Amino acid sequence: MDIAPVARAAVSDTVFAALVDEILSGRAAPGDALPSERELAVAFAVNRHAIREALKRVQQVGLIRIAQGGKTRIEDWRHTAGLEVLHALAISGAVPADRVLRDILALRATVAADAALLCATTATGDELARVLATADGYPAGPATVAELTSADLAFWEAVIDGTHNIAFRLGLNTLVSGISAIGVERIPALVTEYADRDNHLALARLIADRDGDRAKALTERLLAPILEP
Template sequence: MMNSKTAPFKPVATRKIYQYILEQFVNLVSTGVLKPGDKIPSERELAEIFSVSRPSVREALRVLEIIGLIDIQPGGGAYLKEMELGPFLSVIAPLLFSHENFELELLELRELVEMRAAELLPQTLTEEMLVPMRAALSDMRKALEENDKEAGALADIAFHRALVLMSDSFILQKTLELIVSLFEHSVRGGRSVVLERHEDAEQLMKEHQAIYDALLSNDREKARGLLGSHLQMVRNLYICP
């Protein structure tokens, strides 16, 4: 065998065709040339454009589908969308959730993220910044009145999303999205997010309202304290439902 010292050559990287196609797509998306909603040419057209066979194109599209960058409608076509990790997570979820206590640890991580987001809130909160949070709050109130637990859970998530959004930290937002997605893919996820007892939902609603009020009066410290106890209560609800 030839020693690397005698032959100072570097291995020639041989990438597969689908990787080149993938790279082009990702680059076009990240540079903004391709935007969500855009329609992707048909597989046959792409094969011709890239001068490759249709299977190669399909492998690239398969990956784009898994990373949640395109939506493929059989008979229709493929459309770009805002990247979402759902499809990917639904594949690897069984691997993650085989670990004991994973969901509880997820909640703890969420606590960490949101408490940090609360620290990073801007000095002064304008009325405008609070709009998404207020919307989530009113949604939650309506859901509570109509006893629509599904909508209530969604509004709950929207509230916390709105909070992290105000922190203006890209990575905290992404991390929260990841946590939420993971929770949705958990075994108990679908049910545990939806509160069974009406009084619990009402209690959570009040806590959200209190946090919002504190933020409205620009008392960030108070809001952070309320958020902390709120998250702790959510965790308790999860442990003993």
């Protein structure tokens, strides 16, 4: 592994990021054994405590297998990792960014449609009022990408929170992180979707009216264009 010393104070998150990049980039292949804690500490020029903490985190996201008394070996992330590595995957080059982006957006469309349906069913009155208020927050005129992105995130956070589904909420965080890593500016169709104030207002009204089926159908139509070839 081509490892450079960590600048300044030893920090486990710096080591964690470097190890994740080595694995996702393919420079360290599934089945390979990582160097020992002592060797990693020397290579990174940090103390072994930082190495140990970083390795625990890498194991927690499913990228390595730590065996007591044996070698620490790299796992095949395609079979062992979860959504928590999506952000790292988006910036590592392990998979072409365009493919990562398309996969993120496909998952986003599915989750959003189900979330609209569930929110219409389970949200409290206050939560439905928040959905309506955030929909009204979409810019009515020309706006920057940052303003559109902020408005869209506020709306979908309101919808997701109205589902009372923790997995949906954590998934939203991961999807937003992955899209941000690639850059919203690279996705003109996404910006166009963010700017569609009328359909977001219509969606919010359907959810507030507890018309889950129509809310799901409108969400599917609203998010479908970005998935077209």
